[in-house]
Amino acid sequence: MIKAGGILAIIAGLLGLLAGVVTLLMGGLGEAFSSDRAGLAIGMGWGGILFSLLVLVYGAISFAKPRAGATGLALSALAGIVLGGLLVAVLMVLTLVAAVMIWLGRNKTDDPHPTIAVKHWRGMVLAAIVPVLAAVLVGGKVFGAKDGASSSASASAAPLAVGQTAHSDHFDVTVRAVHILQSLGQGIAQEVAPPGTIFAVFEVVVRCIDKTSRTYMPGDLLIELDGKALKFDRSEIIFGLDSPIGSINPMTEKTGYIVFKIPTAAAKLPLRWIPARGFGKVQFALNVQTLAAAPLTSAAAPLTAPDPQLDAAVATSGATKLTGRYVEGNGSSVELRQSTSGQWEFALAVVSANGNTGDVEGALSVNGNMFTYRNAEFDCVLTFRTNSNSIEVAQAGTCGFGMNVIADGTYRKQVGR
Numbered sequence: 222m223i224k225a226g227g228i229l230a231i232i233a234g235l236l237g238l239l240a241g242v243v244t245l246l247m248g249g250l251g252e253a254f255s256s257d258r259a260g261l262a263i264g265m266g267w268g269g270i271l272f273s274l275l276v277l278v279y280g281a282i283s284f285a286k287p288r289a290g291a292t293g294l295a296l297s298a299l300a301g302i303v304l305g306g307l308l309v310a311v312l313m314v315l316t317l318v319a320a321v322m323i324w325l326g327r328n329k330t331d332d333p334h335p336t337i338a339v340k341h342w343r344g345m346v347l348a349a350i351v352p353v354l355a356a357v358l359v360g361g362k363v364f365g366a367k368d369g370a371s372s373s374a375s376a377s378a379a380p381l382a383v384g385q386t387a388h389s390d391h392f393d394v395t396v397r398a399v400h401i402l403q404s405l406g407q408g409i410a411q412e413v414a415p416p417g418t419i420f421a422v423f424e425v426v427v428r429c430i431d432k433t434s435r436t437y438m439p440g441d442l443l444i445e446l447d448g449k450a451l452k453f454d455r456s457e458i459i460f461g462l463d464s465p466i467g468s469i470n471p472m473t474e475k476t477g478y479i480v481f482k483i484p485t486a487a488a489k490l491p492l493r494w495i496p497a498r499g500f501g502k503v504q505f506a507l508n509v510q511t512l513a514a515a516p517l518t519s520a521a522a523p524l525t526a527p528d529p530q531l532d533a534a535v536a537t538s539g540a541t542k543l544t545g546r547y548v549e550g551n552g553s554s555v556e557l558r559q560s561t562s563g564q565w566e567f568a569l570a571v572v573s574a575n576g577n578t579g580d581v582e583g584a585l586s587v588n589g590n591m592f593t594y595r596n597a598e599f600d601c602v603l604t605f606r607t608n609s610n611s612i613e614v615a616q617a618g619t620c621g622f623g624m625n626v627i628a629d630g631t632y633r634k635q636v637g638r
Contacts, residue, residue: 222326579622
């Protein structure tokens with residue numbers, strides 16, 4: 222039974238090492254995305270690795286010293302269950318089973334002489350010291366991470382207003398202004414909110430204060446409407462509108478807009494925005510009453526009116542970013558250009574997998590971020606939907622192209638064009 226228990230302990234220790242590495246990787250991923258529980262996961266990941274190594278050591282010792290091995294295994298397993306994370310905890314249960322097997326299988330014919338008994342107890346005490354010290358070390362790391370997260374949240378429980386700055390371990394975030402708008406941009410870059418909805422636009426400055434690059438997320442917008450607590454955690458991608466979302470290098474900042482699409486009925490309700498992961502319970506309290514009196518760091522238009530400066534910035538930026546040549550993986554390409562009169566034109570060259578080709582060019586009609594070309598003579602309708610650095614092309618009809626030549630696909634803008 223001692224041999225079987227030792228083998229089971231070694232297997233559990235090896236699998237525990239793998240589980241500890243997985244927990245550590247999950248913590249690292251959470252830290253990259255500024256998760257407020259990343260430090261806890263990293264602490265448990267290291268704990269799982271440490272206690273799994275101890276299980277391997279005591280599993281090997283148990284073959285020669287069953288009592289000491291079983292004692293070390295039991296204490297290492299208990300510490301791993303508490304401080305090693307969920308994956309490691311499952312394997313530590315197997316370790317406890319192995320410890321029981323070794324203890325029950327210990328040599329029943331041990332010499333009862335007092336000197337021998339004292340040696341057994343000394344071995345067990347020595348075997349217990351290392352798991353206890355490891356548990357104290359890892360416990361300080363794990364529970365320290367919990368306390369740090371909770372104290373950070375409680376210290377910033379008071380809601381912030383426009384013009385104030387929220388602080389976390391990785392970012393400083395300042396809300397410069399808030400706009401409630403029915404549409405964003407002008408002309409080709411105009412984005413109109415669907416019926417029954419409106420845009421809540423947050424102008425923010427995000428500064429990475431960490432030693433490494435961090436990925437900033439849009440955060441959560443909280444609104445209470447008709448007695449229901451609503452959470453909006455998906456931001457809108459608006460063509461040509463700068464955004465702070467994404468990777469930010471250390472000690473640098475991004476200024477831009479975070480846009481949420483919300484019900485029109487919520488336009489004048491109090492808004493609460495949690496900047497992003499890692500801020501705990503930090504919130505910006507934003508509503509019509511506080512916005513009027515809040516210290517703004519940039520000019521903001523009335524809440525229910527368009528913002529000309531914001532629209533002009535989108536339109537100019539959009540036209541500049543759209544112009545250029547876009548290519549698809551198989552060699553097809555499309556070029557967008559704007560004439561002196563402001564008319565948008567295109568030139569499309571398509572190549573099929575077997576080498577057949579087709580090309581067409583002409584003027585485009587514009588609706589928001591969608592361009593359309595129609596030619597009844599050649600049975601052709603082409604739709605170009607623009608994204609940040611690419612164009613989605615959809616073809617209806619033959620368009621006079623060669624056999625099996627289809628323009629459908631994603632065309633990505635060439636660098637420097």
